[in-house]
């Protein structure tokens with residue numbers, strides 16, 4: 260049994276006061292749920308205030324990125340040691356970081372190793388561009404990204420994978436449930452190949468890309484989809500709560 264995990268990626272949205280208010284408004288209902296892991300990933304400067312808000316609840320905290328060195332002259336960066344004091348999770352290799360901030364497969368691999376070394380639970384993002392999708396390269400791209408992320412990691416340790424087709428992110432044009440499920444199966448296959456069938460069957464894999472309260476059921480009712488990584492819809496309390504509540508309900512039946 261894989262416990263579903265729904266994560267809110269606020270991206271570069273919300274001031275400290277706004278993040279505080281948003282999380283405060285969702286806390287009670289989020290905490291009430293069981294059978295689904297709930298992770299909030301606000302911007303770095305809101306991690307500590309949000310941690311205070313969710314103290315004593317079962318809600319988890321995640322960062323949106325990190326550097327892989329433990330400390331040193333890396334102006335502007337945040338290290339795994341710092342995050343491990345505060346967070347449960349860290350999102351790695353988000354396509355926005357790959358496209359805009361130079362996160363290559365090699366860097367994602369270094370970050371994954373660092374997160375695991377310091378006890379952070381990683382959410383590793385993979386996904387193809389529209390061009391790759393239309394060119395029939397999806398499977399090849401996904402296999403390559405998964406293989407590269409785990410390069411040199413000899414045993415599988417609890418890592419969440421997020422399948423986020425780039426063409427579906429922030430576009431309002433989500434993938435179909437069956438499309439997402441098919442690619443997620445490919446990811447299970449890639450992990451089985453690397454670490455054995457057990458890893459492929461137990462790894463939790465989310466779908467991300469224009470997830471809303473209106474389409475979450477389509478994804479979550481797929482057998483291989485274990486949750487969602489939610490961007491824009493996580494900034495609206497009612498909408499995000501509905502996504503998490505629907506996930507808990509569908510996966511418990």
Ligand code: 13P
Pocket residue numbers: 268353423427428429430431467468469470488489490491492
């Ligand atoms: P949207 O839900 O806004 O499409 O963003 C998805 C995403 O990138 C989550 O990490």
